[in-house]
Amino acid sequence: MSTVGNSTNIFWQECPVGRAERQKLLNQKGCVLWITGLSGSGKSTLACTVGRELHSKGKLSYILDGDNLRHGLNRDLGFKAEDRTENIRRVGEVAKLFADAGLICIASLISPYRKDRDACRAMLPDANFIEVFMNMPLQLCEERDAKGLYKLARAGKIKGFTGIDDPYEPPLNCEIEIQQKDGVCPSPSDMAGEVVTYLGEKGFLQYS
């Protein structure tokens, strides 16, 4: 049973070095890039390509990948609705810490429910939460089936698989939408370029 919000007699401890000083040190601004989309839509590919490009520009980022976090922090959670909600809540809280540390935190999770993503957005000052929607057709994701999970889901061997027998709620107001052009998916480098350009234009890649 959840004990979230049950602590009493707790106080906020101020720390001597603040967010602004960390950001100045890093010459960047902390934020959360939240990449959402179906399994196989390219979330991890985009996260890794953006991470590499930022690194080559001397900018510090860190990837929170849903699959990876389920090996540790979220190993007690499955895929029923309340588990997914708790998964997203925890990752939102961790992402907020990374942003406060001054990093560009790249969270890559299916995060299928709009209210859960919006709850993460509400944890951060609005402009510091950048929602990136991998708007790829289910058919493409299923054709890719990099992990063979769609095949298992279609065969009824995985129950509650997003897009097959579990819902995905697309964002209504995301900052960036990646989609096919003339039926062709942009290359990883083009997708990442769009995201990094956005970060640059919004001033996240410098401090002042």
Ligand SMILES: Nc1ncnc2c1ncn2[C@@H]1O[C@H](COP(=O)(O)OS(=O)(=O)O)[C@@H](OP(=O)(O)O)[C@H]1O
């Ligand atoms: N039932 C079901 N539905 C969706 N996905 C499933 C499921 N079971 C296992 N997987 C694998 O788990 C990865 C998604 O984990 P997430 O933490 O991103 O999911 S969620 O945000 O809590 O919905 C997802 O990874 P990606 O393919 O990278 O999206 C799958 O590999």
Ligand SMILES: Nc1ncnc2c1ncn2[C@@H]1O[C@H](COP(=O)(O)OP(=O)(O)O)[C@@H](O)[C@H]1O
């Ligand atoms: N822009 C792209 N162009 C071509 N193939 C891609 C692209 N993005 C991802 N892929 C391929 O699609 C598959 C699924 O990508 P992945 O990043 O693992 O998706 P997700 O993290 O959303 O499950 C992988 O085999 C990957 O190489």
